Amino acid sequence: xxxxxxxxxxxxxxxxxxxxxxxxxxxxxxxxxxxxxxxxxxxxxxxxxxxxxxxxxxxxxxxxxxxxxxxxxxxxxxxxxxxxxxxxxxxxxxxxxxxxxxxxxxxxxxxxxxxxxxxxxxxxxxxxxxxxxxxxxxxxxxxxxxxxxxxxxxxxxxxxxxxxxxxxxxxxxxxxxxxxxxxxxxxxxxxxxxxxxxxxxxxxxxxxxxxxxxxxxxxxxxxxxxxxxxxxxxxxxxxxxxxxxxxxxxxxxxxxxxxxxxxxxxxxxxxxxxxxxxxxxxxxxxxxxxxxxxxxxxxxxxxxxxxxxxxxxxxxxxxxxxxxxxxxxxxxxxxxxxxxxxxxxxxxxxxxxxxxxxxxxxxxxxxxxxxxxxxxxxxxxxxxxxxxxxxxxxxxxxxxxxxxxxxxxxxxxxxxxxxxxxxxx
Numbered sequence: 256x257x258x259x260x261x262x263x264x265x266x267x268x269x270x271x272x273x274x275x276x277x278x279x280x281x282x283x284x285x286x287x288x289x290x291x292x293x294x295x296x297x298x299x300x301x302x303x304x305x306x307x308x309x310x311x312x313x314x315x316x317x318x319x320x321x322x323x324x325x326x327x328x329x330x331x332x333x334x335x336x337x338x339x340x341x342x343x344x345x346x347x348x349x350x351x352x353x354x355x356x357x358x359x360x361x362x363x364x365x366x367x368x369x370x371x372x373x374x375x376x377x378x379x380x381x382x383x384x385x386x387x388x389x390x391x392x393x394x395x396x397x398x399x400x401x402x403x404x405x406x407x408x409x410x411x412x413x414x415x416x417x418x419x420x421x422x423x424x425x426x427x428x429x430x431x432x433x434x435x436x437x438x439x440x441x442x443x444x445x446x447x448x449x450x451x452x453x454x455x456x457x458x459x460x461x462x463x464x465x466x467x468x469x470x471x472x473x474x475x476x477x478x479x480x481x482x483x484x485x486x487x488x489x490x491x492x493x494x495x496x497x498x499x500x501x502x503x504x505x506x507x508x509x510x511x512x513x514x515x516x517x518x519x520x521x522x523x524x525x526x527x528x529x530x531x532x533x534x535x536x537x538x539x540x541x542x543x544x545x546x547x548x549x550x551x552x553x554x555x556x557x558x559x560x561x562x563x564x565x566x567x568x569x570x571x572x573x574x575x576x577x578x579x580x581x582x583x584x585x586x587x588x589x590x591x592x593x594x595x596x597x598x599x600x601x602x603x604x605x606x607x608x609x610x611x612x613x614x615x616x617x618x619x620x621x622x623x624x625x626x627x628x629x630x631x632x633x634x635x636x637x638x639x640x641x642x643x644x645x646x647x648x649x650x651x652x653x654x655x656x657x658x659x660x661x662x663x664x665x666x667x668x669x670x671x672x673x674x675x676x677x678x679x680x
Contacts, residue, residue: 326504
C-alpha cells in the first residue's frame with residue numbers, strides 16, 4: 256500500500272483536514288510532520304465538528320494510528336485539552352507522540368508575543384503561540400523534547416538553566432514580566448502525568464507499518480508558500496511545510512514515498528502579513544469571506560481573500576513534486592458572474608511566468624488575469640463529476656491546463672460525503 260503525502264499548496268487553510276479525514280478511512284497510519292498549534296485542521300463527520308491543532312485528522316476512524324512526529328513542536332497544555340475533547344467525543348483512533356518532538360514552553364509564548372510587539376509595524380504576523388521561539392531553541396540546541404517528560408527531574412534542571420537566560424531577555428530586552436520557576440515546574444508535573452503514556456519511538460511504528468505494507472498518510476500543516484525555506488520569507492512559518500519536510504519530520508527515507516497530492520482552494524486566502532499577489536478587497540472579498548467562513552481555525556482572525564493564483568500554484572507543484580491536485584471549496588464560487596485566474600505577473604513592465612522568491616519583487620507585482628465565465632448553478636454537496644455544470648467544469652479543466660496537473664479530487668462542502676473522486680489517489 257502507498258505512502259501518500261497530503262500537503263497544502265497555497266498559504267494554508269486549504270481544507271486539508273476534511274480531505275485527510277475522508278482519505279483516512281482506508282489508512283492505517285496518519286502522521287503529522289511539521290508545525291505546532293499555530294495550525295488548525297477542521298473536520299466534520301458523524302462524530303461532530305472538530306478543530307484539531309496537533310492531533311492528526313485520522314483520529315475519527317477506528318484502528319488508525321495517529322502520530323505527532325518529530326518535526327512538530329507541541330504546547331502540552333493545548334495537546335492535553337485536545338486529547339480530553341477527543342476522549343469526550345469517543346473518537347476511536349489511537350494517538351502516539353514522538354519522543355523527539357519539541358515542547359513549546361511558557362517562555363516561548365511570552366517571547367513570541369513580546370518580539371512581535373517590539374517589531375511594531377514590521378511585525379511578521381505570528382499567531383503568538385511560541386512556535387518560532389520553540390523552533391529557534393531546537394536549532395540552537397537549547398530545546399526541550401517531549402521525551403524529556405519521561406525523566407522529569409533531569410528535565411527540571413534543563414528548564415532551570417533555560418529560564419535564567421529567557422527571563423533576562425524578557426526583563427532586560429523587552430521590559431516584560433518574568434516567569435516563575437515553580438509555575439513552570441508545576442506545569443511539568445501535570446504534563447508528565449497526562450502525556451507519558453502517549454510518548455514513544457514513532458519511527459519504529461512508521462517503519463513497521465511500511466514493512467507490513469500498510470496504507471500511510473503523511474499530514475502537512477500550514478501551506479507550501481509558508482515554508483521556512485521556500486515560502487514568502489520572512490512572512491512564513493517556522494518549519495518545512497512542503498512535502499520534503501515529511502522525510503525529516505517523521506524519519507522516512509525518500510524512496511518510500513509513493514505519491515504527493517496538493518490541496519488548493521478554488522480561490523486563495525492568507526492570514527497575517529506578507530505579499531499576496533491576487534488579494535482582493537471590498538464587497539467581493541467580504542462576500543467570499545462570509546460565504547466560506549474564512550476565519551482562522553486557530554486564531555479566529557479574518558483571512559485575506561484573493562483569486563486563484565496559478566503562477567504560485569505551478570511553483571508549489573514544483574517544490575512539492577505534486578502528482579495531482581485536490582481542489583476544495585468549489586461551491587463557494589457558485590453564482591458569480593465572472594471568476595478570475597491569475598496566469599502571469601507584471602513587474603516593472605516585464606511579464607513574469609514564474610513565482611519570484613524576492614519579497615520586495617513579489618510585493619510590487621501586478622497580477623495578470625484570465626476571466627472565466629461564472630456559473631449560476633449550485634455545486635454544493637455534489638458527489639460526482641457528472642453532476643457538475645458545464646461552466647464549472649470549464650473552470651476546473653482550465654486550472655488543469657494552466658498548472659499542468661490533474662485535479663483528481665474535488666470538495667464541494669465540509670462533510671466527508673461532499674467529495675468527488677475522479678481518480679483514486
